[in-house]
Amino acid sequence: MSALFEASGLVAQSGLLPEGLDVSFKALPAVMVTAMLAVFLAIGYVFKVADTEGMWVAGRSIGNVENGMAIGANWMSAASYLGMAALIATSGFYGLSFVVGWSTGYFILLIFMAAQMRRFGKYTAPDFVGDRFNSDTARAIAAVTTFLIGFVYAIGQARGMGLVGLYIFGDIGIPGLTGYQSMVVLMMAITVGYLTLSGMLGATKNMAVQYVILIVAFLAGLYVVGFTNGYSTVLPHIEYGAMFSALASEFSEPFVTGGYYLWIATAFSLVVGTCGLPHVLVRFYTVESERTARWSTVWGLFFICLLYLSAPAFAAFGTDLYAENIGPVYETANSAGMTDAAGDVIVVLAAQLSNLPTWFVGLVAAGGIAAAIATTAGLFIAGSSAISHDIYANIINEDATQRQQVLVGRLSIIALGAITTLAALDPAAPIAALVSYAFSLAGAVLFPMFFLGLWWENTNRQGALAGMSTGLTIWAIPMVNEVVPAYGILGGVAGADGVISATLAQWLPAIGSALVAVPVVFGVTIAVSLVTAEPDLATKQLVRQCHSPKPMDRQQSAEDAVSGDD
Amino acid sequence: MYDDILVPTDGSETAEAAVDQAVDLAEKYGATVHALYVVDVDATNLALGTEQVERVRRGDLDEMPEVKAKADEATGYVADAAAERGIAVEEHVTAGSPARAIRKFVEDNDVDLVVMGSHGRSGLSRVVLGSVAEKVLRRTRLPVLVVDVHGDHVE
Numbered sequence: 001m002s003a004l005f006e007a008s009g010l011v012a013q014s015g016l017l018p019e020g021l022d023v024s025f026k027a028l029p030a031v032m033v034t035a036m037l038a039v040f041l042a043i044g045y046v047f048k049v050a051d052t053e054g055m056w057v058a059g060r061s062i063g064n065v066e067n068g069m070a071i072g073a074n075w076m077s078a079a080s081y082l083g084m085a086a087l088i089a090t091s092g093f094y095g096l097s098f099v100v101g102w103s104t105g106y107f108i109l110l111i112f113m114a115a116q117m118r119r120f121g122k123y124t125a126p127d128f129v130g131d132r133f134n135s136d137t138a139r140a141i142a143a144v145t146t147f148l149i150g151f152v153y154a155i156g157q158a159r160g161m162g163l164v165g166l167y168i169f170g171d172i173g174i175p176g177l178t179g180y181q182s183m184v185v186l187m188m189a190i191t192v193g194y195l196t197l198s199g200m201l202g203a204t205k206n207m208a209v210q211y212v213i214l215i216v217a218f219l220a221g222l223y224v225v226g227f228t229n230g231y232s233t234v235l236p237h238i239e240y241g242a243m244f245s246a247l248a249s250e251f252s253e254p255f256v257t258g259g260y261y262l263w264i265a266t267a268f269s270l271v272v273g274t275c276g277l278p279h280v281l282v283r284f285y286t287v288e289s290e291r292t293a294r295w296s297t298v299w300g301l302f303f304i305c306l307l308y309l310s311a312p313a314f315a316a317f318g319t320d321l322y323a324e325n326i327g328p329v330y331e332t333a334n335s336a337g338m339t340d341a342a343g344d345v346i347v348v349l350a351a352q353l354s355n356l357p358t359w360f361v362g363l364v365a366a367g368g369i370a371a372a373i374a375t376t377a378g379l380f381i382a383g384s385s386a387i388s389h390d391i392y393a394n395i396i397n398e399d400a401t402q403r404q405q406v407l408v409g410r411l412s413i414i415a416l417g418a419i420t421t422l423a424a425l426d427p428a429a430p431i432a433a434l435v436s437y438a439f440s441l442a443g444a445v446l447f448p449m450f451f452l453g454l455w456w457e458n459t460n461r462q463g464a465l466a467g468m469s470t471g472l473t474i475w476a477i478p479m480v481n482e483v484v485p486a487y488g489i490l491g492g493v494a495g496a497d498g499v500i501s502a503t504l505a506q507w508l509p510a511i512g513s514a515l516v517a518v519p520v521v522f523g524v525t526i527a528v529s530l531v532t533a534e535p536d537l538a539t540k541q542l543v544r545q546c547h548s549p550k551p552m553d554r555q556q557s558a559e560d561a562v563s564g565d566d
Numbered sequence: 567m568y569d570d571i572l573v574p575t576d577g578s579e580t581a582e583a584a585v586d587q588a589v590d591l592a593e594k595y596g597a598t599v600h601a602l603y604v605v606d607v608d609a610t611n612l613a614l615g616t617e618q619v620e621r622v623r624r625g626d627l628d629e630m631p632e633v634k635a636k637a638d639e640a641t642g643y644v645a646d647a648a649a650e651r652g653i654a655v656e657e658h659v660t661a662g663s664p665a666r667a668i669r670k671f672v673e674d675n676d677v678d679l680v681v682m683g684s685h686g687r688s689g690l691s692r693v694v695l696g697s698v699a700e701k702v703l704r705r706t707r708l709p710v711l712v713v714d715v716h717g718d719h720v721e
Contacts, residue, residue, distance in 0.1 A: 047623070062620070062624070121629060123614040124614065124615055198611075199607075199611050200608060279615075282615050282617050283617050285617060286617045286618065286620055286621045286626075378616065381611060384612045385612065385613050385614055385615045388612055388613045389613040393613060401576050401577060401578040402576055402606040402609035402613075403578070403606075403609070403695060403698075405609050405612065406606065406608055406612055406695060407691055409609070409612025409613055
């Protein structure tokens with residue numbers, strides 16, 4: 001890993017500045033970012049919960065396609081919008097492990113978890129862990145993990161917003177901070193403000209609209225860049241293959257920048273991480289039926305793939321434009337090559353280098369920022385619910401009123417915003433890598449609990465506690481080994497490449513630690529469950545309930561509730 | 567003078583502080599007491615997640631037994647207090663942001679008086695949460711009796 005991200009590893013990043021990017025304030029793109037967020041809020045507000053009685057009556061139900069779009073929008077963060085193309089541009093074939101990992105994850109979700117989660121149907125991800133294993137400790141570990149995932153995931157988003165924000169707003173010059181750092185502070189303030197506003201307006205996200213706006217911005221960018229430069233016409237996703245001979249071998253040749261093991265570890269981590277991400281899983285609690293759960297996953301995968309199949313083409317165009325206009329993309333004797341910062345904005349850079357009008361480049365940039373803000377909002381909500389519902393209302397104060405939960409929730413969001421901003425001022429790695437640390441965590445700790453919890457009724461409390469602690473430990477080791485030194489802590493024991501133990505980094509990379517963690521956590525959980533007492537019958541019935549072939553009859557029970565309430 | 571008295575409640579001690587006064591007034595005027603619980607969408611969003619707001623929006627409250635139990639418990643407290651004195655009482659549950667939902671309820675129903683508790687918050691929690699009673703006071707044209715939860719001792 002260290003070799004892969006060498007460019008970012010040691011160089012002080014506080015001055016993160018994507019070379020070639022036009023850094024200045026641009027009015028039209030600034031209006032576009034604001035307009036996108038305003039549209040998200042306005043649509044959420046129009047469809048807000050009506051302040052009327054009769055809310056017990058079943059209202060509008062959401063279909064498969066709309067749900068699929070919601071999954072896509074939830075998913076589409078700066079990591080997908082910016083980070084994936086970035087990694088393909090800087091690391092070529094290695095970047096494809098992200099395309100493969102993130103889409104394969106949905107297959108596992110579809111086959112093993114979506115419908116079962118629907119049958120379980122509680123509120124938050126830690127709810128499952130707490131209820132399934134009858135343990136407040138397990139619930140607390142899951143809640144803390146959820147909070148941590150939100151934090152780590154959001155660092156990547158903040159980095160993306162900070163870099164792309166430079167194109168739109170320029171260097172706003174907060175005293176004592178660099179242009180990039182000022183932008184991170186501004187963007188995180190906007191995100192927290194956006195969240196507060198949407199909560200106060202009762203305007204929850206309208207995910208389908210969000211998805212459409214984001215995918216249009218991304219695809220428009222790809223098509224126009226491809227067309228104006230003569231790279232492609234109708235199907236850039238395939239046409240970019242014709243450029244392979246022209247592109248450097250680092251781009252097209254397998255395993256040049258990252259080894260085989262690292263590729264597999266990364267892809268595996270991303271697959272299991274996808275199946276353990278709290279903000280992805282909770283969506284399945286609320287869909288109308290198991291059938292909807294399955295079909296929404298299929299549609300979600302389709303909508304996600306629209307972006308993922310486009311990202312490599314965008315990366316290829318960007319790489320070629322960079323080589324033409326700025327300099328060598330990959331390290332040569334007299335050039336350091338493209339920096340990770342420039343890579344992370346390659347999507348915007350490609351549009352800018354194509355000499356497209358400012359408003360159009362602004363549209364592509366605005367899409368990236370809107371994707372990051374919307375996803376960060378979702379992550380922060382998952383983090384705040386972990387604290388205010390799972391820890392505060394379920395463990396600390398069981399009589400908590402709604403107002404108290406709002407207070408705790410808002411304070412958790414402010415705390416998350418603050419620590420994310422601090423960690424993003426001097427980020428340790430590119431967007432996609434930062435985000436994968438969160439996937440490793442979700443894969444190592446939560447995925448085994450959900451999978452075993454749903455599929456093996458003898459998994460018990462002791463097994464879960466042992467498994468989760470093991471997962472957390474295995475995740476933390478490479479984080480301390482590779483990532484923590486970048487923040488100046490333990491810097492003394494780290495080697496010249498910023499890593500404490502290179503051997504450990506090779507076999508247990510932070511970006512793919514779930515490849516080691518998942519089998520170990522499964523083993524520990526199963527072994528401990530076998531040697532301790534079986535869970536009680538009620539718990540086993542809960543598990544069987546999740547697999548019962550009898551469809552759940554939502555409509556009827558809804559009617560019962562109505563008549564019972566009058 | 568008063569035929570319908572609204573008592574908004576979230577089940578907290580603050581809200582319950584107002585119940586005695588409301589019931590007493592209702593008894594004097596022969597009024598009906600309306601207990602109203604608002605499922606706070608902001609609280610649902612922050613504590614349970616955005617997906618759960620969609621669930622509330624769809625009307626799938628039967629799938630949220632804990633939320634419903636809290637609502638029933640809160641309005642039930644008011645109903646019990648009223649029933650003890652033989653006063654007519656109606657329980658209502660709605661969703662939205664509390665102040666707005668209360669105003670909407672007042673507009674849609676012939677309410678003559680709102681009796682509600684107030685926490686008298688100060689400092690940080692005042693900034694973060696604001697006061698529902700204050701907003702109701704400002705946004706409705708009805709008489710509003712605000713009972714300070716800390717005021718009992720002063721009398």
